[in-house]
Amino acid sequence: MNAVRLIPPATPTQSEPDGSSPVQAYPIRATIPLASSKSESNRALIIDALTGFRCELQNLSTARDTQTMIRLLKSDDQTADVLDAGTTMRFLTAYFAVTGQKKTMTGTPRMCERPIGILVDALRTLGADITYLKNDGYPPLQINGFSSPTESANRLSIRGDVSSQYISALVMIAPLLPNGLTLELTGAIGSRPYIEMTLEQMRYFGADVQDDWEAKTITVAPKPYTPRPYAIESDWSGASYWYSVAALVRDGDAGTLNAEINLLGLKAKSLQGDSAIVDIMRSLGVESTFTDSGVRLTKRQAEASLAWDFTDCPDLAQTVAVCAAMKGVVLTLTGIESLKIKETDRIAALQAELQKIGAELVEIEPNHRYEVHQLATAPKAPATIETYDDHRMAMAFAPVAMQQEIIIDEPGVVAKSYPSFWDDMARVVTVEFILEETKTAS
Numbered sequence: 001m002n003a004v005r006l007i008p009p010a011t012p013t014q015s016e017p018d019g020s021s022p023v024q025a026y027p028i029r030a031t032i033p034l035a036s037s038k039s040e041s042n043r044a045l046i047i048d049a050l051t052g053f054r055c056e057l058q059n060l061s062t063a064r065d066t067q068t069m070i071r072l073l074k075s076d077d078q079t080a081d082v083l084d085a086g087t088t089m090r091f092l093t094a095y096f097a098v099t100g101q102k103k104t105m106t107g108t109p110r111m112c113e114r115p116i117g118i119l120v121d122a123l124r125t126l127g128a129d130i131t132y133l134k135n136d137g138y139p140p141l142q143i144n145g146f147s148s149p150t151e152s153a154n155r156l157s158i159r160g161d162v163s164s165q166y167i168s169a170l171v172m173i174a175p176l177l178p179n180g181l182t183l184e185l186t187g188a189i190g191s192r193p194y195i196e197m198t199l200e201q202m203r204y205f206g207a208d209v210q211d212d213w214e215a216k217t218i219t220v221a222p223k224p225y226t227p228r229p230y231a232i233e234s235d236w237s238g239a240s241y242w243y244s245v246a247a248l249v250r251d252g253d254a255g256t257l258n259a260e261i262n263l264l265g266l267k268a269k270s271l272q273g274d275s276a277i278v279d280i281m282r283s284l285g286v287e288s289t290f291t292d293s294g295v296r297l298t299k300r301q302a303e304a305s306l307a308w309d310f311t312d313c314p315d316l317a318q319t320v321a322v323c324a325a326m327k328g329v330v331l332t333l334t335g336i337e338s339l340k341i342k343e344t345d346r347i348a349a350l351q352a353e354l355q356k357i358g359a360e361l362v363e364i365e366p367n368h369r370y371e372v373h374q375l376a377t378a379p380k381a382p383a384t385i386e387t388y389d390d391h392r393m394a395m396a397f398a399p400v401a402m403q404q405e406i407i408i409d410e411p412g413v414v415a416k417s418y419p420s421f422w423d424d425m426a427r428v429v430t431v432e433f434i435l436e437e438t439k440t441a442s
């Protein structure tokens with residue numbers, strides 16, 4: 001399978017050639033099970049491992065990033081290949097170091113371009129012996145062991161503006177350090193809700209954690225985790241694509257706003273910062289109602305423009321950019337600098353692919369403020385979207401199919417976070433997989 005063709009649902013005014021009713025017609029009604037959160041899963045797995053695997057974890061994610069974490073935690077192999085999973089790389093590096101395991105940490109070529117020096121420097125200060133196998137500051141790396149930290153090694157300064165995953169990785173191992181750990185965060189703090197998620201999960205498992213966001217410090221006492229059962233919530237990042245689907249459902253006859261999508265397993269009070277999609281999408285025309293089983297999405301009028309700071313929720317930027325582009329909503333984005341060091345350079349990828357759906361992403365203030373707006377002339381549909389080994393490129397562009405046919409290259413990328421994404425998409429659009437031979441023949 002090398003591409004997927006997504007065909008919009010038929011409108012009520014269209015009928016089949018034999019005069020019968022279309023198979024799928026407006027209004028759109030769908031119930032989506034969703035994958036569970038890989039972020040919550042990967043934290044729970046590290047904490048579980050630090051209790052000697054004595055927690056009962058429920059609803060762990062089927063995401064490849066989580067399945068890779070499970071496999072590597074159980075494996076005796078010398079080499080831990082995390083593939084393209086950022087949290088798995090960063091969390092396991094800290095875990096293997098503090099537990100004194102000799103491991104070679106590696107991943108995909110792109111993973112070996114994603115920086116890890118800030119975490120390695122901090123772990124070295126705490127007593128870890130880590131060497132780089134190729135380029136300083138980047139995987140692959142070799143963890144050789146851990147010697148007990150000195151008295152002074154329980155206080156560290158760490159930059160907060162590159163990746164929050166370094167901070168999460170360090171605080172999660174801190175209860176095992178003889179003197180605990182105080183982290184002083186310097187500079188701007190990106191992805192802060194992910195750090196808060198880590199601290200909340202640690203507290204749930206009995207850790208003694210103090211945070212002071214004014215003073216930008218986190219203090220963890222040397223007190224072991226307590227094993228407990230834990231159930232993982234559905235994934236709000238995965239939910240964002242369904243918000244975009246709802247926003248892009250074409251209005252029915254007489255301007256009726258036709259859509260009802262039920263997303264299962266989401267909670268109003270979530271540990272996940274990507275639940276900010278509720279507020280963002282209110283502006284793009286989606287209303288959220290929390291129910292006993294999750295959240296129900298219905299349509300409302302969109303606003304003409306939207307400005308959002310994605311510092312706290314970088315993984316939502318692609319979803320919102322594509323949705324705004326399709327709706328003709330002028331979108332101003334800030335806080336997206338970290339997108340350049342994720343699965344691909346997501347800013348460059350968006351710039352290339354938005355053009356294909358008749359929009360552009362322009363840098364208004366260097367490395368700070370960007371704008372998405374529609375171009376004067378629409379390109380010929382269907383667009384073929386490249387995915388750059390990035391699950392979020394595939395899933396962010398898929399909702400375009402609510403309005404026009406679209407082809408997405410290498411659809412298998414979704415396995416990183418949401419393996420059943422195309423099955424779920426088939427509930428609202430026609431999904432046809434295209435094999436390489438067919439693609440070149442046509």
Ligand SMILES: O=C(O)C1=C[C@@H](OP(=O)(O)O)[C@@H](O)[C@H](O)C1
Nearest residue numbers: 039087163164165191194315338
């Ligand atoms: O801790 C986590 O689970 C994550 C933190 C974020 O990364 P950064 O902290 O690098 O922004 C996010 O983009 C990633 O998908 C998951």
Ligand SMILES: C=C(OP(=O)(O)O)C(=O)O
Nearest residue numbers: 084085086087315342343
């Ligand atoms: C950036 C992401 O993941 P990671 O950094 O864990 O690879 C993501 O899932 O969008």
